Amino acid sequence: MTNTFSVWLLAARLRTLPLACSSILLGSGLAASRGAFDGGIMALSLLTAILLQILSNLANDYGDAVSGADNGERIGPQRAVVSGLITRHQMCVAMGLTALAAVVSGLALLISVFGDAWLHILAFVLLGGAAIVAAITYTVGKTPYGYRGFGDISVFLFFGLLGVLGSYYLFTQTLEWDLLLPATACGLLATAVLNINNVRDIETDAASGKITLAVRLGRSRAIAYHWALLGAALLATIVFLLLQPLDLWPWIFLPALKPLTDAARTLRLSQDGEVLTGALKKTAISAFLYSLLLSLGLALS
Numbered sequence: 001m002t003n004t005f006s007v008w009l010l011a012a013r014l015r016t017l018p019l020a021c022s023s024i025l026l027g028s029g030l031a032a033s034r035g036a037f038d039g040g041i042m043a044l045s046l047l048t049a050i051l052l053q054i055l056s057n058l059a060n061d062y063g064d065a066v067s068g069a070d071n072g073e074r075i076g077p078q079r080a081v082v083s084g085l086i087t088r089h090q091m092c093v094a095m096g097l098t099a100l101a102a103v104v105s106g107l108a109l110l111i112s113v114f115g116d117a118w119l120h121i122l123a124f125v126l127l128g129g130a131a132i133v134a135a136i137t138y139t140v141g142k143t144p145y146g147y148r149g150f151g152d153i154s155v156f157l158f159f160g161l162l163g164v165l166g167s168y169y170l171f172t173q174t175l176e177w178d179l180l181l182p183a184t185a186c187g188l189l190a191t192a193v194l195n196i197n198n199v200r201d202i203e204t205d206a207a208s209g210k211i212t213l214a215v216r217l218g219r220s221r222a223i224a225y226h227w228a229l230l231g232a233a234l235l236a237t238i239v240f241l242l243l244q245p246l247d248l249w250p251w252i253f254l255p256a257l258k259p260l261t262d263a264a265r266t267l268r269l270s271q272d273g274e275v276l277t278g279a280l281k282k283t284a285i286s287a288f289l290y291s292l293l294l295s296l297g298l299a300l301s
Helices: 005-012 014-033 039-067 088-114 118-137 151-172 177-200 202-208 213-217 219-243 249-269 273-300
Strands: none
Touching: 005 039, 005 088, 014 039, 014 151, 014 177, 014 273, 039 088, 039 118, 039 151, 088 118, 118 151, 151 177, 177 202, 177 213, 177 219, 177 249, 177 273, 202 213, 213 219, 219 249, 249 273
């Protein structure tokens, strides 16, 4: 079957890309608030993050098809491999090309920032390599860690701590302890997006042997965990802003809280797959807006 451009867009899951950019935008805003910003660094950082997210999405599509986690009972958007729109071989080729593109983009970024400071470049290459391995092994391999309840930890680390602190370091080549607070908030919100997806799929995942953290916790405790993620993200953000010089601009992130809490209430009130898919989209968009508005506020402060 000839694969059209639209089929590959489906496999790339473009709707997930804004969330992948959140940590880069927040790191950039933090750098701007401290007098260090470069548009070229931000652009290359965003490109690399987007390529890594696409790689993760392709690997997830492939891995879920191979494992049987994607089947006729699955809720949510159509998957390319299990539906026959893309063959397993074609998906493997696409994964390889995307990984190569991420490597090229990442190296271009590092060379533009560090020049011939090879120890710095090596450190980031190792982090980038870990990100690529994590993206693929989330659902691919004999023991994918996403099927053992460790996906939340990976998302928190890569979409939060490493994404925010790493991007900030590219601008400033320094780190301060207080940056852990917004980085933690960003990671917790990304984890909340994963959790609402896993709560929606809790029955089909359990039936297929995909043991996510939501499956381990059970529905009621997974919902309590979701509220804890949101509350801890807000607390970390507030503490960070209170530690900074008084300025109202960074607080423009607050309106993003309402759709986040609205989606969390939906998670508690409904078990309908389509309704929860809508709540998932709202959570993903709101988490992105949270980081974007906080970043803009910091840059303007």
